[in-house]
Amino acid sequence: MAEAMLLRPVLPESSALPPSVSLVTICKNAASTIVRTLASVAECRYPRLQYVIVDGGSTDGTCEKIRRFGPRVDKFVSEPDAGISDALNKAVALSDGDYHLIVHADDALLPEALPSLVRDSKNGEAMVVCGRVNVIGSRGVVRDFVPEPEKLREKMSIPHMGSLIRKEAWAAVGGYDVRRRIAMDHLLMLRILGKYGIDAFSVSDVRVANYHLGGVSDRMVDLGFREVRDNLLEEGVGKWRANAAYLRLRAKARLARALGRK
Numbered sequence: 520m521a522e523a524m525l526l527r528p529v530l531p532e533s534s535a536l537p538p539s540v541s542l543v544t545i546c547k548n549a550a551s552t553i554v555r556t557l558a559s560v561a562e563c564r565y566p567r568l569q570y571v572i573v574d575g576g577s578t579d580g581t582c583e584k585i586r587r588f589g590p591r592v593d594k595f596v597s598e599p600d601a602g603i604s605d606a607l608n609k610a611v612a613l614s615d616g617d618y619h620l621i622v623h624a625d626d627a628l629l630p631e632a633l634p635s636l637v638r639d640s641k642n643g644e645a646m647v648v649c650g651r652v653n654v655i656g657s658r659g660v661v662r663d664f665v666p667e668p669e670k671l672r673e674k675m676s677i678p679h680m681g682s683l684i685r686k687e688a689w690a691a692v693g694g695y696d697v698r699r700r701i702a703m704d705h706l707l708m709l710r711i712l713g714k715y716g717i718d719a720f721s722v723s724d725v726r727v728a729n730y731h732l733g734g735v736s737d738r739m740v741d742l743g744f745r746e747v748r749d750n751l752l753e754e755g756v757g758k759w760r761a762n763a764a765y766l767r768l769r770a771k772a773r774l775a776r777a778l779g780r781k
Contacts, residue, residue, distance in 0.1 A: 538643040539567040540633060540683065541616030545606040546624035547575035552731075554584055559627035559728075561591045565634055569593045573610040575600045581624075604695040604703040611689055617643060618683040620727075621704075626680055627729045635725045636683060645721035646688040646711055652678035655731045664730070668720040671712050672756050673764045674747060675705035677720075681727035688715065701739055702746035709754045744768045 542560055546553055560570055572585055574597035582597050594613050600606040611619050618640070622628050632650065640648045649666030670676035684707075689695075692710035695703040711719060744765050751761035 536567055538617040538637055538640055539569065539615065540565060540637065541569040541571055541611075541614030541619045541686075542622050542628065543607070543610040543614060543619050544570075544572045544622050544624055545575070545603065545610055546572065546577065546581055548577045548579040548581060549624035550577070550580040550584055552625035553581055555627050556622055556624050557585065557588045557591070559630065560622060561588065562630040563628055563633055564630065565637070567616075568633070569614060569616050571610050571614050572596070573600070573606050573613070574598075575606055601697060602700060604697040604699055607695045607703065608697070611686065611694065614686065616686065618648070618685055619689070620683050621680050622728065623680055623730070625731045627731075629726060629728055632725050632727045636723055636727060639721050639723035639725065640683060641721050645683075646685045646715050646719035647677070647708065648683040648721045648723055649677045650681040650683075650723045650725040650727035652681040652727055653729045655729050657732075661732070666720075666722050668708070668712065668722065669717060671705070671708055672751060672754075672760075674768055675702065675708070677708055678727070678730065679704040680730050684711075688719070699746050699750075701743035702750055705747055706750040706753075709750055713754055740772055741769065744772070 542563070544556055570592050571594045572592055574582055574585065574595070576597060576599045585592060585595060596609065596613065600609065607621070636648055636650050647668070649668060651666065652664040653660050654662035654664050664678040664681065666678060666681065667676040688711050689707070692707060692714055696706050699706055747768065748761045748765040751764060752758065
C-alpha cells in the first residue's frame with residue numbers, strides 16, 4: 520500500500536481521555552457527493568477525532584476536493600484497491616482510534632452525534648456502539664434505521680454508518696471479509712456477535728448520520744441479500760433459517776419498491 524499522506528498530527532494517548540474515534544471514508548470517483556461528506560466531518564466536534572480517507576484511484580477530481588480540506592483530513596491514500604472490503608480494511612488499518620465509524624462518500628455525519636454516541640460506549644468497553652440513521656431517498660427521509668443487534672442472525676439489523684466499532688474487535692474477527700462485495704459489514708457484525716456475545720453491543724438512541732440511497736448496495740440489492748444468506752450459513756445459522764431470511768429480505772425489498780420507498 521502506498522504511504523499515507525499525514526495531514527494532521529495524532530493526539531497523544533492518555534488513560535484519562537475519552538475513547539479516540541477514527542472516522543473512515545472510502546471512495547472512488549465521488550466528486551459529485553464527497554464535499555457533502557467532508558463538510559459534515561469538518562463540522563463534527565469531538566476532542567479525540569481522526570479522519571482517514573482511502574481513495575481507489577479516482578480520475579474525476581475527487582482527490583483534488585479532498586486535498587482542499589487540508590488539515591481536516593489526517594491520513595489520505597489514493598491507489599487502486601481490490602474492492603470495498605479491501606478499501607475498508609486499508610482504512611481501518613491506517614486508523615489510530617479506539618473505535619472507527621464509516622462515513623460513506625455520499626453520506627453525512629450529523630455534527631452533534633459523536634460525543635453522545637461515545638457516551639453510550641460503556642466507558643469504551645462496548646465492542647460496537649449502534650446509533651440510528653436517517654435513510655434518505657429521492658423524496659427525503661424514507662426510513663428511520665433503528666439498530667437491533669439481536670436480529671443479526673436474520674439480516675443486517677445495524678446501520679453500519681451509524682456504528683462505532685472497536686479496532687480490537689475488527690482485528691480479532693479478521694476484519695472485513697474480502698470475499699464479500701456488499702454484505703461485508705453484516706459478516707463483520709455476525710463474527711463480533713459470535714466472539715463476544717450480545718452484551719458487546721451497546722444500543723444508542725442517538726441519530727448519527729444521513730444515509731443516501733443509490734450506492735453500490737442499493738444497485739446490487741439481490742447480491743447483498745444472497746451474501747447475507749451466505750453469512751448466516753457460515754456463522755452457523757441453519758440452511759432453512761438462512762434461506763427463509765433471504766426470501767423475507769427479497770419480499771420486503773419488492774414491497775418497498777412497489778410503495779415507492781426508495
